Amino acid sequence: MSQRFAVIMAGGRGERFWPQSRLKRPKHLLPIIGDTPMLCQTVDRLAGLVPPENVFVITNREQRPGVLAACPDLEPANVIGEPVGRDTAAAVGLAAILVKSSDDAGSAFAILPADAAIHDTKGFQKTLATAFEVAENGEYLVTVGIKPNNPATGYGYIQKGERLRPAGVDAIFEVKRFVEKPDLPTAEKYLQSGEYFWNAGMFVWRTDVIGNALSVYTPELWKALDKIEDGIGDGENLDSLLAEHYPNLDKISIDYAVMEKADNVLTVEANFDWDDVGEWPAIARHQSSDPKGNVLQGKGMIRDGSGNIVVNEKGHFTAIIGVDDLIVVQTGDATLICPKSKAQEIKKLVKEIEKNSDLEHLL
Amino acid sequence: MSQRFAVIMAGGRGERFWPQSRLKRPKHLLPIIGDTPMLCQTVDRLAGLVPPENVFVITNREQRPGVLAACPDLEPANVIGEPVGRDTAAAVGLAAILVKSSDDAGSAFAILPADAAIHDTKGFQKTLATAFEVAENGEYLVTVGIKPNNPATGYGYIQKGERLRPAGVDAIFEVKRFVEKPDLPTAEKYLQSGEYFWNAGMFVWRTDVIGNALSVYTPELWKALDKIEDGIGDGENLDSLLAEHYPNLDKISIDYAVMEKADNVLTVEANFDWDDVGEWPAIARHQSSDPKGNVLQGKGMIRDGSGNIVVNEKGHFTAIIGVDDLIVVQTGDATLICPKSKAQEIKKLVKEIEKNSDLEHLL
16 A cells, blocks of 8 residues: 655735734644644644654745744654745645655645644544545545535535445545635525535645646646756755745646646545634634633633633733623734624734734734 | 922722722822823922922822832822721821921911822912912811813712802802712703812811811811821821721711811812823823824724724734724733723722732732
């Protein structure tokens, strides 16, 4: 049996969880849910399924030291810092190169986002094992489909086709199409139809299969990546190769470049809980709350208020009187106050702070 | 001409300005308005009117070191720490004793709260000089009356009687009666009638006149105070005398004990701005705001919000998105978030925190 690999995508600028997340300490380096950074949880979740030396992380140069500090179990040579972000198609291509440079036998590898919250490790491993099995034994681009429980507009959707395995075991489907983030009425239609999964950015495929897809659908990108691969083969330094070639790569997502076009896509229905914890309000789904639905991390007192989310640094005390559904996040140098309904504006706020050059509160 | 004295009342537990104010650092030790602690502003405001060596401060034992540290110009021997709080009648009696021990010639002294915001020092001195003049030349209990501009329910009121001086100079009135804090409909009636002043706790009287009033209306209190005065006369240590006798004094306010009963009360209409800055929303009256009425002390950004009051410690950055009329106060160890309309509940919150024994955030 060929080896299994996993490449964890740990980019992200950490805007939506400001002020706790910063440019150099984005969400995946924080214990937003649980006791360890989200990235470490993602690494730990692979134990037994993928050998530790086969786990790679693609991050950016600025965050690389933070990744190594946060997850000391990672092989330093397996943590790659992109010199610039070139979106997910380039990162997937780089991942394929990294895996091939370890084991050039058409091994399958999983692409996993660094910062999803998944509590059911057993279910995750079962689903992923199925995906590996399918990918290893066919010319398929295998995705993991998450059964939607609300008409989310923040994810792409996967329309499933014919079912390939009977009910009772992991459900595998053909894929009719990948669709980009829908508007709310469309998302509601998708949800009601029962025909759609969320695209969680989790894929499994063999190096030769994804390589072939990239060479067909994004030949320029693949040609440029070839230079990096050749350089590695010649024993050149990876960082220098990336510095030279990576900035020239097309900036395009793997969904748009490949998944929406390919006709050999299958999806395995996720048999585990999944939450991408996209913004502060999401943490309430993972934490205990008081009888009025307030979530309080750290010390504090909420007097006459409901549905608030309060996140304190250790030792700090936050007192709230008579407000509802507010997000309050307190760090040593910055505080955020924002209604839960306006959490999506935090990203804009961070851009505004950046524009005003108050960078000390972003880095 | 006899000397003039001032005794500043600097008690208070600092609850309403939590978390910036603390038990040991109440409002009068903070620069809530302006650049120096409110107490120091009160001291400075007397310059030229009362000689520095004749300015006394009555505070409590816990706060005395803070008073000396905050206002280094004060004569340390003139800063008295009460061992326990016994309300204002006892403090006024003690003030009379302190003044007499400096100058036993029936000098007049002013009683002043430590923490009012008064910007017009010239007007203040003019009014107080008039009050001194009246007190020095007659058997009067002279109060300073503040012309109300809203139906406040947080102050006592003074109903004025016949006017004793013609218009154009400081207006002096007989006093029909002192009334305790009214309810809102009553306060509205008072305001409309034009017959009432606010009682700001500012008095001027001669030591013999207030001594006589206390001996008539609160003979037990006066007798007990006598023991302290005798002890001072015998060269005993003031702190020891206070420790021995002060706890036994009746706990009663000067308004209730004397002002509501005496028939020799006059009031001088204040010819200056006055604000007791009773709670956080009041600071907006003294600070510049942005076009949407937001007041921001320190660093921060208010995105899509109006009427907020944000008070930051130096260097801290507070960002607000989409909320209105909120008080946000940020200190090194604690944060408060409260609608302006609920500012009066901060006191209850502090009591609740005290009950929960989170004392580190109160001291």
